[in-house]
Amino acid sequence: MFLRHAQNALTLSWYLSVALVIYIGWSVREQRYLLAESGIGYWLGIIGGAMMLLLLYYPVRKRKPRWKYSGSIKFWFRFHMFLGIAGPVLIILHSGYRLGSLNGTVAFFCMLIVAGSGLIGRYLYRRIHHGLYGEKIRFEELYHKDQSWEEKLAELKNKYPEPVEKLGVIESQLVQHGAAASRSLWFYQSMQWQLQTLKRQIIQQLGKNSADSAGFQQRIQSLKSITSLGVHEILFSYWHILHFPLFIMLLISGITHVVVVHFY
Numbered sequence: 596m597f598l599r600h601a602q603n604a605l606t607l608s609w610y611l612s613v614a615l616v617i618y619i620g621w622s623v624r625e626q627r628y629l630l631a632e633s634g635i636g637y638w639l640g641i642i643g644g645a646m647m648l649l650l651l652y653y654p655v656r657k658r659k660p661r662w663k664y665s666g667s668i669k670f671w672f673r674f675h676m677f678l679g680i681a682g683p684v685l686i687i688l689h690s691g692y693r694l695g696s697l698n699g700t701v702a703f704f705c706m707l708i709v710a711g712s713g714l715i716g717r718y719l720y721r722r723i724h725h726g727l728y729g730e731k732i733r734f735e736e737l738y739h740k741d742q743s744w745e746e747k748l749a750e751l752k753n754k755y756p757e758p759v760e761k762l763g764v765i766e767s768q769l770v771q772h773g774a775a776a777s778r779s780l781w782f783y784q785s786m787q788w789q790l791q792t793l794k795r796q797i798i799q800q801l802g803k804n805s806a807d808s809a810g811f812q813q814r815i816q817s818l819k820s821i822t823s824l825g826v827h828e829i830l831f832s833y834w835h836i837l838h839f840p841l842f843i844m845l846l847i848s849g850i851t852h853v854v855v856v857h858f859y
């Protein structure tokens with residue numbers, strides 16, 4: 596618990612420092628301390644660009660489980676996210692907050708889009724893993740049918756046959772589609788709505804705090820976490836499809852920019 600709080604505090608202070616550096620750079624931009632074409636400003640371009648090349652080792656390392664000598668996947672993932680922010684920050688300073696040429700502008704916006712997309716990817720990744728560096732959450736972990744629930748269900752069935760039946764229908768649909776290729780965002784959304792409606796009906800019928808109502812609500816909650824896992828898994832796979840071409844655009848525009856500024 597303490598460790599998690601400390602980690603959250605560290606992450607927050609990292610993002611705040613990034614915002615502060617960008618803000619300070621912005622507020623002194625008119626003084627033109629940094630020039631993109633020479634001195635520190637030029638070097639910031641090179642270092643920021645190199646950082647964005649280095650972060651590409653993470654997807655390579657992830658696909659080569661045997662290359663342990665070059666550092667753990669977890670380390671490279673962490674480093675990827677660090678470089679994915681630090682690199683663009685240095686490039687923002689490198690640009691001097693001025694967009695002149697078409698090539699520089701295109702590369703600049705591609706970079707912001709890819710880094711922004713990375714942050715969205717981080718958010719989705721976290722939703723389907725045990726924390727940022729943990730294992731992938733599996734459907735089976737959320738769907739447990741233990742003895743105590745079976746007993747409770749039999750008892751509830753005698754008292755409230757209708758909601759138990761509705762719950763059973765939703766549950767069996769989720770189990771059938773849970774791992775199937777046919778699942779979709781729409782499917783999970785409609786399951787979510789059905790669970791929400793059922794929860795409302797149960798609260799109306801049994802009140803919020805009775806033991807039976809709590810039993811139902813607990814089960815509905817665990818089915819909801821299955822729908823949430825499904826939604827985030829699908830969104831993450833779409834994200835992967837989108838992120839790659841964005842990154843290719845950055846690569847091409849970044850290389851074009853470097854070539855153009857040196858040859859023309």
Ligand code: HEM
Binds near residue numbers: 695704849853
């Ligand atoms: C993806 C990484 C990079 C981005 C997004 C980027 C972006 C920019 C931007 C926005 C400018 C301001 C003027 C303009 O719009 O053209 C600029 C200028 C410049 N950049 Fe970069 N830069 C990057 C990497 C580099 C690297 C690695 C170098 C050097 C090897 C470099 C060299 C220069 C030079 C010489 C200028 C001044 C020339 C000019 O104003 O046209 N840049 N860059």
Ligand code: HEM
Binds near residue numbers: 677714839
């Ligand atoms: C210029 C900046 C960035 C570039 C060029 C970049 C590039 C990439 C590439 C090429 C991949 C691999 C995609 C694949 O396996 O199909 C990736 C994955 C990923 N990146 Fe980035 N990224 C950047 C910034 C960031 C940032 C700022 C974050 C978050 C703070 C981030 C988080 C992620 C995540 C979560 C993944 C997926 C990891 C996985 O599926 O194992 N990226 N990125």
